[in-house]
Amino acid sequence: MSQSFEAVVLPYLDAGYSLARWLTHGRGDAEDVVQEALVRALTYFPGFRGDNARGWFLQIVRNAAYASLSLNRGVPLADEPPDAENLADPADDPEAALLRRRGRADLARHIAELEVELRETLILREFEDLSYKEIAQITGAPIGTVMSRLWRARRSLAAVIRREEQEA
Amino acid sequence: MIEERCPMLLLVQADIDGELDAGRAADLIRHRADCPDCQAAYAEIMMLRDRLRAADLREKAPQSLRRFLAQQSAAPIAPRVSRWRPQIGLFAGMALAAGLALAIYRPPMPDPLGLVVDAHVRSLQAGHLEDVISTDRHTVKPWFEGKLDFAPPVKDLAAENFPLTGGRLDVMQGRPVAALIYRGGTHPINLLVWPAKESGDTEIQAESKNGFNTLHWRLNGMEFWAVSDLEPGQLKNFGRLWRAAP
Numbered sequence: 001m002s003q004s005f006e007a008v009v010l011p012y013l014d015a016g017y018s019l020a021r022w023l024t025h026g027r028g029d030a031e032d033v034v035q036e037a038l039v040r041a042l043t044y045f046p047g048f049r050g051d052n053a054r055g056w057f058l059q060i061v062r063n064a065a066y067a068s069l070s071l072n073r074g075v076p077l078a079d080e081p082p083d084a085e086n087l088a089d090p091a092d093d094p095e096a097a098l099l100r101r102r103g104r105a106d107l108a109r110h111i112a113e114l115e116v117e118l119r120e121t122l123i124l125r126e127f128e129d130l131s132y133k134e135i136a137q138i139t140g141a142p143i144g145t146v147m148s149r150l151w152r153a154r155r156s157l158a159a160v161i162r163r164e165e166q167e168a
Numbered sequence: 169m170i171e172e173r174c175p176m177l178l179l180v181q182a183d184i185d186g187e188l189d190a191g192r193a194a195d196l197i198r199h200r201a202d203c204p205d206c207q208a209a210y211a212e213i214m215m216l217r218d219r220l221r222a223a224d225l226r227e228k229a230p231q232s233l234r235r236f237l238a239q240q241s242a243a244p245i246a247p248r249v250s251r252w253r254p255q256i257g258l259f260a261g262m263a264l265a266a267g268l269a270l271a272i273y274r275p276p277m278p279d280p281l282g283l284v285v286d287a288h289v290r291s292l293q294a295g296h297l298e299d300v301i302s303t304d305r306h307t308v309k310p311w312f313e314g315k316l317d318f319a320p321p322v323k324d325l326a327a328e329n330f331p332l333t334g335g336r337l338d339v340m341q342g343r344p345v346a347a348l349i350y351r352g353g354t355h356p357i358n359l360l361v362w363p364a365k366e367s368g369d370t371e372i373q374a375e376s377k378n379g380f381n382t383l384h385w386r387l388n389g390m391e392f393w394a395v396s397d398l399e400p401g402q403l404k405n406f407g408r409l410w411r412a413a414p
Contacts, residue, residue: 006241013237017229027230034233038240043339046283104223111225125185126220132187147178154181158212161219 005045009038012054015128016061022123023065023116037064052134059138062120069116110160117141118153125150174205184213280340280384280393285377287338288358288395291347297356298334298349308335312346320346320361321390323413330357330406352406357396359410364391372407374400383407 016037020030037060048056111119120139124130136143176199182188183196200206291297300311309322315337324332329352336347338360345362370386381403383394394410396403 004241006237009237010234013229013233014226017233018226021227031230031233034229035236038233038237042240046286104225107219107223108225126217127226132182132185147182150185151178151181154213154216158216161216 003050005042008045008048008053009041009057012057015054016057018127019058019061019120019123020065022111022119023062024068029068033065033068034061036068037061040064052137054128055130055134055137058124058128062138106164107161110157114153114156118149118156121146121149122153122157174203174209176200176203176206177209180206180209181213184210184217280391281375281377281382283340284358284360284382284393284395285380287340287347287360288380289378291336291338291349291358292356297336299336301334303332303334305332308332308348311335312337316344316346318346318363318390320348321388322348323410325350325406325409325413328409328413329353330409350406352396352398352402355396355398357394357398357403357406360393360395362391364389372404372411374404376400385411387411 013034017030017034020033020037021027024030024033037057040063041057041060044060111122114122117139121135121141124135124138125132130138132143132146135141135146139146141149176196179188179192179196180200183193188196196206200210300308302308302311303324303326305322305324309319312320312335322332322335326332330350332348333351333356334349336349338345338347340360340362343362345360348359348361350357350359364386366386367389368386369388370384372383372385375382375384380395380397381400383392383403383406385392385407392410394403394407396406398406
């Protein structure tokens with residue numbers, strides 16, 4: 001093995017945590033899931049062939065997240081969506097900043113309300129910029145299924161946004 | 169709201185996602201010029217993309233995970249996960265996910281010789297040799313209960329100058345295995361034990377790798393691998409005594 005485990009995994013630790021965050025119930029759960037994924041990844045590392053480390057690691061995170069969800073069956077998913085509190089743009093005036101925070105929090109909540117298969121597909125495409133093929137590999141779904149899940153996720157999210165804007 | 173009438177809608181999406189080759193993308197642009205459904209879909213996906221990018225809802229991994237990764241790389245060893253709830257469920261989940269990951273990636277079957285030498289090297293780092301420290305086999309043996317789905321035979325060879333010093337849980341090819349630690353003089357010996365897939369007892373076979381000496385035998389449905397930097401003759405003596413001990 002030419003590269004160390006840490007050198008291979010570290011560049012994708014944020015992506016792994018972000019994915020775990022969207023698939024689990026809160027920060028503590030996401031951290032547990034990634035920790036568990038790191039333990040597993042190290043076990044599989046001797047068999048890792050060195051190509052597409054991101055897909056390899058994200059798949060392990062995703063499977064660890066699903067395993068943790070099946071342990072906690074019955075608890076609603078993502079009841080604490082990633083929050084938008086911490087990242088106000090300093091250039092905004094207070095009112096604009098508030099609106100912006102609210103918009104982000106709403107968006108996060110709507111994503112969290114998507115079915116888990118739709119949610120993970122959307123996250124991997126829009127936040128991690130992965131190709132259909134990579135998403136198919138990570139989620140174990142055929143590419144056609146990835147396309148239709150992505151379509152359903154987008155339609156459903158866009159519909160909620162439009163409805164809210166009409167109400168406002 | 170877009171009606172799903174046009175059969176090209178998924179291609180509109182694929183185009184935005186950069187999945188179409190240049191020829192098909194050009195065809196699609198021509199089609200879109202005359203198709204209100206596809207125009208609406210295009211506008212909607214782009215609106216959504218702008219919102220998502222502007223919101224940037226990703227979260228960075230906490231420092232504690234970076235530290236965990238660094239520690240784990242320095243001294244990788246058996247799973248040590250603090251906040252997971254049921255232990256049995258944890259192993260079931262691990263087995264499930266291990267199965268899923270292996271089913272898709274199919275890493276080449278690593279040879280046990282390399283794996284046991286790696287396990288030995290890992291165990292020597294940063295005080296990870298023993299999880300239970302005891303020279304009493306009646307303490308070591310029950311310690312494995314509930315941690316493994318098999319009961320490793322534990323023997324003490326103190327009278328033969330190979331005292332048992334403790335036990336540890338290790339992981340080989342995704343399954344937990346028992347590690348018994350003995351000492352030959354100042355040299356630690358790892359004896360790794362797991363249920364055999366093949367039947368039939370075998371004689372002790374000695375091999376070396378990376379300066380470590382190993383023994384392998386199969387007995388009563390268990391695989392045994394002893395690894396140490398002890399010189400080959402003495403290690404072989406350990407293996408013979410262990411096999412013969414009651």
